[in-house]
Amino acid sequence: MSNSTLTPGEQLANMILDIVHSECPEAGFLKNMDKLLLADGDFLEFQKRSILYYTLRRLIHGASYALEKALVQYADSAHAIPIIKDYINNNFSFSLPLEQMNRLHALVYSCVDASHKNLTKAARAYTLESFKKSGITTCYMCGVEIDFNSVEASNSASVEHLFPKEYGGDSRQENLALSCKDCNKHKDDHMHPSDFHFEKISTKHDKTHKKFAKQLFVSRHVVAMWLKENCECTICGKHASSAGRLEVFQKEPQDSWHFLNIGVQCSDHNEG
Incomplete structure (x- = not known):
């Protein structure tokens, strides 16, 4: 590039x-x-x-x-x-x-x-309208359908800076993406999956244990797991924007659940 x-x-x-x-x-x-x-x-x-x-x-x-x-x-x-x-x-x-x-x-x-340069209201409105005209209506991270008419709902529209504005990510078209309000909040100003506390994304429990979700599925941790796989199904490469929410799985079943051993998969491969 x-x-x-x-x-x-x-x-x-x-x-x-x-x-x-x-x-x-x-x-x-x-x-x-x-x-x-x-x-x-x-x-x-x-x-x-x-x-x-x-x-x-x-x-x-x-x-x-x-x-x-x-x-x-x-x-x-x-x-x-x-x-x-x-x-x-x-x-x-x-x-x-x-x-x-x-x-x-x-x-x-x-x-x-x-x-220091915030996206103006007019630029934000123009960008959102451009997304809609291009057929982009889902969050690029979690795949949820965006509610363009709401400002309070968790799936309301946000214009996401792929590389954070806080660290030099300007508002050129290539650096803007459509996300839901929740994902935008949890991605925050992280520059890369490694920019999260990825060493804390680990648990000694399996899926059946009551503490599994509490330890592993902190919202910002889930966003980090998606971003690590470029928001694409690890198995077939389908993007969340078309495949919908991607669920986690163990890449190596004999190993524990930790950041480097977690993949994400679309519903075509999800066995629950």
């Missing part, structure tokens, strides 16, 4: 990945843990992503904090970028050529700028 189709936050994340990979290609401890867990690289990838998004938060929130402390408005780029530059130089250790450092500063500024 070219930079022109990526939000500032996604571009910044990719840039940090490139920097770290070039300086430290092997993650020995995490790689060994992945082998110990027989995770086939999944544990390593999720830990890598979790650390990446922690770093992204530090950069963007820290830059916003520095601007607030200096009483400089984010929209005043001529004064804002030098303050962001000083903040990054004093609190991070980037060893980059000048051109790349300038790009880093500019991307962080763009993320801060995007985080």
Whole structure:
């Protein structure tokens, strides 16, 4: 995917990945843990992503904090970028050529700028109408039919920023999706399934135990499970927007229920 189709936050994340990979290609401890867990690289990838998004938060929130402390408005780029530059130089250790450092500063500024730009009522109404005209009438995460006439119902319409606005996800068309009010609330500003507390998505019980649902089916945990599988049936690839709500199953029945061992399936494969 070219930079022109990526939000500032996604571009910044990719840039940090490139920097770290070039300086430290092997993650020995995490790689060994992945082998110990027989995770086939999944544990390593999720830990890598979790650390990446922690770093992204530090950069963007820290830059916003520095601007607030200096009483400089984010929209005043001529004064804002030098303050962001000083903040990054004093609190991070980037060893980059000048051109790349300038790009880093500019991307962080763009993320801060995007985080302050709310979707206007007119833009929201236009986007929702565009979804309807395109035949998109279900939540992309849970598959529920959207009630476009309600504002209070759990299935009322929300315009979801796929990459969160808080971290540089702007309102370009490619970054907007239709979701229900509930899923929008539970996804919140998480950037990726690894950005949830995925290590807590685990239970020692099986489906028949009374504590199973209470421990595993916390709403934000369910959203994380769907997002981990791209809101698609793990078995056949049908998307929730057409298949409806996807239910969880154990990928390896002899293993316990934990985040990396949970898949989601559509009703064609759901045996209850």
